[in-house]
Amino acid sequence: EPEVTQTPSHQVTQMGQEVILRCVPISNHLYFYWYRQILGQKVEFLVSFYNNEISEKSEIFDDQFSVERPDGSNFTLKIRSTKLEDSAMYFCASVKDTEAFFGQGTRLTVV
Amino acid sequence: GDSVTQMEGPVTLSEEAFLTINCTYTATGYPSLFWYVQYPGEGLQLLLKATKADDKGSNKGFEATYRKETTSFHLEKGSVQVSDSAVYFCALSDLLTGGGNKLTFGTGTQLKVEL
Numbered sequence: 001e002p003e004v005t006q007t008p009s010h011q012v013t014q015m016g017q018e019v020i021l022r023c024v025p026i027s028n029h030l031y032f033y034w035y036r037q038i039l040g041q042k043v044e045f046l047v048s049f050y051n052n053e054i055s056e057k058s059e060i061f062d063d064q065f066s067v068e069r070p071d072g073s074n075f076t077l078k079i080r081s082t083k084l085e086d087s088a089m090y091f092c093a094s095v096k097d098t099e100a101f102f103g104q105g106t107r108l109t110v111v
Numbered sequence: 112g113d114s115v116t117q118m119e120g121p122v123t124l125s126e127e128a129f130l131t132i133n134c135t136y137t138a139t140g141y142p143s144l145f146w147y148v149q150y151p152g153e154g155l156q157l158l159l160k161a162t163k164a165d166d167k168g169s170n171k172g173f174e175a176t177y178r179k180e181t182t183s184f185h186l187e188k189g190s191v192q193v194s195d196s197a198v199y200f201c202a203l204s205d206l207l208t209g210g211g212n213k214l215t216f217g218t219g220t221q222l223k224v225e226l
Contacts, residue, residue, distance in 0.1 A: 006154075031212055043155070043200060043216040056213060091154060095212040098143045098162060098204055104154040 002026040006092050006103035013082055013110055021077045021106045023092030031095040032075045034067065036060070036088040037105075043091070049075065082110045113138045117201050117217035124191055124224050132186040132220045134175075134201035142203040144168075144177050144184040145214070149198045158186075158199070191224045198222070 005024040013019050025032050034046040047057040049067055066078045075094075079086055087110045093100040118133040136142065146158040146168070159168030164179035173188045184201060201217040 033213065035214075042218045043202075043214075045213050045215070048213055093214075098212060099157060099160065100204075100212060100214055101157075102147075102155040 002101075004092055004094055004101050004103035006090075006106050008106060009104065010107045011109070013108070015084060015110055016081050019079050019082055019108060021079075021090050021092075021108070023075045023077070023103055024073055025075055025092065025094030026096070026101055027073070029094035029096050029101075031055075032069070033093040033095065033100065034077045035091045035093065035102075037091065038085075038088045046077070046090075079108075082108075084110050086110050113142070113203060113205050113215045115201050115203055115215055115217035117199075117220050120198075120219070120221035122220060122222050124222070126193055126224055126226055127190045128224075130186070130188040130191045130195075130222065132199055132201075132222070134184045134186065134217060136182050136184065136201075136203050138182075138203055138205045140205045142205040144175070145202045145204070146173070146175055146184070146186050147200040147202060147216075149200065149219070151197070155200065191222070193224045193226060196222055196224045 007022045032049045037043045045058050047061045048055045064080045069075045089105045091105045092103045114137050116135050143162045145160045147155045148158045159170040161168040161177035167176045175184050175186045198219045198221045200219045202214045
């Protein structure tokens with residue numbers, strides 16, 4: 001069964017450093033999303049991506065964040081200068097019809 | 112805006128007990144409703160869904176009915192097992208208000224099932 005794959009599973013980075021979280025969505029899906037879950041809190045929408053551009057973004061998704069799909073398969077989330085409060089589990093999802101398929105997540109720890 | 116409210120956890124039950132996790136929503140359009148499950152150390156998995164009023168979603172013994180009149184989508188299972196221990200998230204996707212397939216999640220309810 002096709003699945004969404006995220007790498008790395010866990011990343012530790014120093015505050016102020018750039019990180020890139022990677023996702024390989026399901027190949028015939030067209031809509032892609034990033035969500036995050038701060039420990040003990042709800043899953044929050046960050047950004048949606050369709051037809052090689054951002055279709056919607058939340059207030060959380062400020063200028064420190066960017067997404068791209070550089071090669072038609074990988075879907076990346078970049079955080080330019082990480083802050084302590086960026087520590088969270090980041091989930092990628094690809095969507096077909098009304099069903100979202102989530103990756104296993106990347107746990108980002110900013111120290 | 113759209114929102115989802117779930118009952119607070121953790122919920123602790125004995126094996127074979129009946130489970131109900133309450134979920135209510137507010138949405139301006141005609142949302143689809145979902146339950147996602149997150150097992151320890153894993154990502155989110157779709158458990159069941161319902162796309163219109165009075166639909167019942169079901170999977171692995173879990174059921175939830177889309178009740179438009181009470182704006183609810185309560186999750187139920189007749190007899191829980193230890194392996195059901197996980198965090199359960201209620202979510203909605205409101206297509207007609209321009210939300211696309213963006214999911215709005217509740218806070219999650221942790222379920223612990225003991226022998």
